[in-house]
Structure formats: structure tokens, C-alpha cells
Amino acid sequence: MTEHTVDKTKTRNLNGVDVGQLFKTIEAIKGTPDIAKFKFRATNEWIHGGHNRTTVKDFYGAQQDHDHLSPFVLDEDEPEVLLGEDKGPNPVEYLLTGLIGCLTSALVYHAAAKGIQIKGVKSRLEGDIDLRGFLGLSPDVKVGYANIRVYFKIDADVSDEQKEELIKMAQKYSPVFNTVSNPTPVWVSLDK
Amino acid sequence: MTEHTVDKTKTRNLNGVDVGQLFKTIEAIKGTPDIAKFKFRATNEWIHGGHNRTTVKDFYGAQQDHDHLSPFVLDEDEPEVLLGEDKGPNPVEYLLTGLIGCLTSALVYHAAAKGIQIKGVKSRLEGDIDLRGFLGLSPDVKVGYANIRVYFKIDADVSDEQKEELIKMAQKYSPVFNTVSNPTPVWVSLDK
Numbered sequence: 001m002t003e004h005t006v007d008k009t010k011t012r013n014l015n016g017v018d019v020g021q022l023f024k025t026i027e028a029i030k031g032t033p034d035i036a037k038f039k040f041r042a043t044n045e046w047i048h049g050g051h052n053r054t055t056v057k058d059f060y061g062a063q064q065d066h067d068h069l070s071p072f073v074l075d076e077d078e079p080e081v082l083l084g085e086d087k088g089p090n091p092v093e094y095l096l097t098g099l100i101g102c103l104t105s106a107l108v109y110h111a112a113a114k115g116i117q118i119k120g121v122k123s124r125l126e127g128d129i130d131l132r133g134f135l136g137l138s139p140d141v142k143v144g145y146a147n148i149r150v151y152f153k154i155d156a157d158v159s160d161e162q163k164e165e166l167i168k169m170a171q172k173y174s175p176v177f178n179t180v181s182n183p184t185p186v187w188v189s190l191d192k
Numbered sequence: 193m194t195e196h197t198v199d200k201t202k203t204r205n206l207n208g209v210d211v212g213q214l215f216k217t218i219e220a221i222k223g224t225p226d227i228a229k230f231k232f233r234a235t236n237e238w239i240h241g242g243h244n245r246t247t248v249k250d251f252y253g254a255q256q257d258h259d260h261l262s263p264f265v266l267d268e269d270e271p272e273v274l275l276g277e278d279k280g281p282n283p284v285e286y287l288l289t290g291l292i293g294c295l296t297s298a299l300v301y302h303a304a305a306k307g308i309q310i311k312g313v314k315s316r317l318e319g320d321i322d323l324r325g326f327l328g329l330s331p332d333v334k335v336g337y338a339n340i341r342v343y344f345k346i347d348a349d350v351s352d353e354q355k356e357e358l359i360k361m362a363q364k365y366s367p368v369f370n371t372v373s374n375p376t377p378v379w380v381s382l383d384k
Contacts, residue, residue, distance in 0.1 A: 017275055018275055022275060026329065037320070038322070039319065039321075041317065041319075042292055043315065044296055044313075044316070044317075046313035046314070050297050050301070051208070052313075056281040061323075066271060068271060069271075072280060072281045074281070076290075076293035081254050083210055083213055083301075089260075089266070091297060092232050092290065093234060093251075093264075094289045094293060096233070096234040097248065097266050097268070098284065098286030098289075099378070100235075101246060101268035101286060102283030104244045105242050105244065108241065118238070120238065123235065124236070125234055126231050126232070126233045130225075130230070131229075132221060132225060136365060138225075144370030144373075147376070147378070149379045150378060150379065150380040151382075152380065152381070152382055154382070160384060164382055171378075172328075173325075173335060174335070175283070175284050175325070175326055176283050176286075176287050177335075177380075179372060180336075181375060182375055183374055185373070186291070186369060187339065187340070188295065188359055188362070188363055188369075189359070190355050191343045191344060191345045192352060
């Protein structure tokens with residue numbers, strides 16, 4: 001976000017993003033990089049079969065702990081064909097939710113920083129999973145998504161070429177896209 | 193799930209998982225591997241700033257399209273410190289939600305397949321993101337999670353060693369864990 005055409009003093013809000021505050025944050029981080037270090041958290045409790053419940057309550061960032069305005073409680077379940085009762089999206093659908101939301105926000109925030117007004121963004125995505133991996137039936141089959149395809153429709157007064165640029169920028173700066181595209185170390189341990 | 197100690201005719205339901213149906217599904221997949229090919233989907237609409245909304249409505253699997261019992265609508269937003277209005281978990285928290293739910297379900301389903309009764313599972317996780325990556329302030333900083341730590345508490349009449357085995361199994365067979373741990377291709381394109 002170092003290249004931009006925004007008049008920082010005039011444009012305070014673009015695409016619903018407080019651009020003045022965004023640039024203030026960037027200046028603060030340049031002085032104190034620790035401000036940028038965030039820790040996101042969730043807890044989960046198993047209910048029954050494929051049904052479990054995640055609570056997202058607090059996080060650490062800008063050098064202090066923060067509570068969300070209220071805790072978010074998210075039911076996860078499997079559909080009937082996967083032996084659940086369909087009481088919520090399943091975990092691989094939550095992953096898609098994070099991915100599409102993150103690409104969208106990265107696109108909107110970075111467009112705002114560049115002074116590009118966005119009127120609307122709609123998107124859809126689809127990912128392939130061969131459940132022989134989950135079931136341990138075939139060691140050659142990937143356990144996770146083999147691939148994911150995302151399609152964006154952007155309503156803005158810019159050329160298709162510039163829309164393509166926005167999409168590239170979204171990929172470059174989206175934390176979830178980069179977590180999924182690159183190998184991310186996950187340490188799992190037993191609390192005794 | 194080929195090694196197991198379950199009497200398939202007697203144990204119909206363990207940990208809320210219909211084990212008889214699970215083994216029937218496995219047999220069906222062995223005969224017709226295409227049954228195991230699933231496509232999960234979501235759509236998203238941007239609302240304002242960091243606020244967008246994902247809908248999870250249908251998926252493909254077992255050789256046909258399926259609707260969820262009802263569509264799941266999930267708000268995503270950023271907290272105030274990240275210039276949002278905190279109207280939902282943010283995308284990187286949805287990723288954690290998918291990860292913890294998936295590890296939990298993999299643990300519970302595979303324990304059921306092995307005849308291990310689970311009384312309870314609680315877990316928590318935390319991941320580190322340095323927002324200098326998102327902001328494009330430092331090319332050396334990872335844009336996604338640098339790492340994620342997951343902690344499980346398992347209530348079951350088995351030894352700690354067996355609990356450690358359950359956790360290893362969860363990692364081996366969890367689709368979200370494997371999507372995040374390994375590089376997963378994500379294709380993003382413009383719908384014109």
C-alpha cells in the first residue's frame with residue numbers, strides 16, 4: 001500500500017474503509033512493527049457425531065488483547081450423505097467461507113488505498129475433495145482440497161484489465177489465500 | 193479405516209456416528225470410486241468495508257447435487273481495530289473454525305471406526321499473523337498465518353498414548369488440516 005493516488009487529507013472513507021485511519025495505522029506500524037502482530041483464536045466443543053461448535057471470542061493485536069463486541073458461536077456439522085444432521089456448514093465449507101471473505105476484503109481494502117471506488121463485488125467458489133483421502137482408502141488421493149476455483153464479478157468504473165489487477169492484488173495480500181496456497185505449519189498437541 | 197476392531201453387525205452407532213452406514217459407504221466407494229468425489233461451494237456478496245456475507249447452499253457428492261436442509265448465511269467482518277464494525281468473525285477466524293471442526297470430526301469418526309468411545313472433546317487454537325504482510329509493508333513477512341497451534345482435551349477411557357494416536361489420526365485424515373498444511377492450488381478469475 002505504498003503506491004497510491006489517494007489524497008490522504010481529503011478521502012476519509014472509500015468502499016466503507018476509513019482510508020485516513022488506514023494510512024495512520026500504516027505509519028504507526030512503520031514506527032512500531034509489533035503493532036502488526038496479531039494472534040487469532042477459537043475454541044471448540046464436540047457435540048455429537050459430526051456436530052461440533054466453535055466460539056470466536058477474543059484476539060490479540062495492536063499490542064493488547066481485544067474482545068469481540070460479542071462472542072460468535074458457529075455450529076459445524078456434516079450433511080446427511082456424510083452421516084451428519086446438517087446443523088451447520090461443514091468444516092471444509094467454513095474454509096471456503098474464510099477464503100472468499102478474505103479475498104473480497106483484501107480486494108476492497110487495497111482498492112480503497114489506491115483510490116478505486118468499488119460499487120459491488122459478488123463471487124462464488126468451488127473446491128474438489130475426494131473422500132477416499134479422508135477414509136484412508138487410497139494413499140495416492142489428496143486428503144484436502146485437490147484444488148479450489150474462485151470467480152469474481154466486480155462492479156466498478158474501471159476496465160476489465162484493472163479488474164484483473166484488483167484480483168491479482170487480492171491474491172497477493174489475502175491472508176487466507178496465502179495460508180491455503182502455501183504450506184502452513186499447524187502444531188497439534190494433547191492438553192493433559 | 194481398513195483396520196478396525198468393530199463388530200460391523202453389532203455396533204451401529206458410536207460417538208454419534210452410524211458406523212454400519214460408514215462401512216457400507218466405504219464398501220460402495222470401493223466398488224464405485226466416483227461416489228467419493230465431492231465439490232463444496234459457497235457464494236459471497238460484499239456489503240460494506242470489511243463486511244461481506246457468505247451463503248453455503250448446496251454441494252455435489254455421491255454422484256449428485258444436494259441442497260443443505262436450509263442455506264447457511266455467514267456474516268464476515270473485521271473488528272474495529274482492523275477498521276470494521278465487528279458484525280461477524282473475520283475471514284482468518286473462519287479458517288480457524290474450519291480447521292478445528294475438521295480435526296474434531298476426523299478424530300471422532302475415525303475413533304468410531306476403530307471402536308473407541310469418545311465421551312468429550314474440547315479444543316482451542318491460536319494462529320499468528322503479522323499484518324505487515326497484508327499491508328504490503330514488508331516483502332519478507334508471510335501474508336498468511338506464520339503458524340497455528342491446536343490443543344486438544346479428550347475425555348475417553350484410553351491411555352494418554354492412545355489419545356496421542358487419536359490426534360495423529362485426526363491430522364492424517366482431516367481435509368482442512370491437509371489443505372492448510374500442504375500447498376493447495378487456488379485459481380482466481382474474473383467473471384466478465
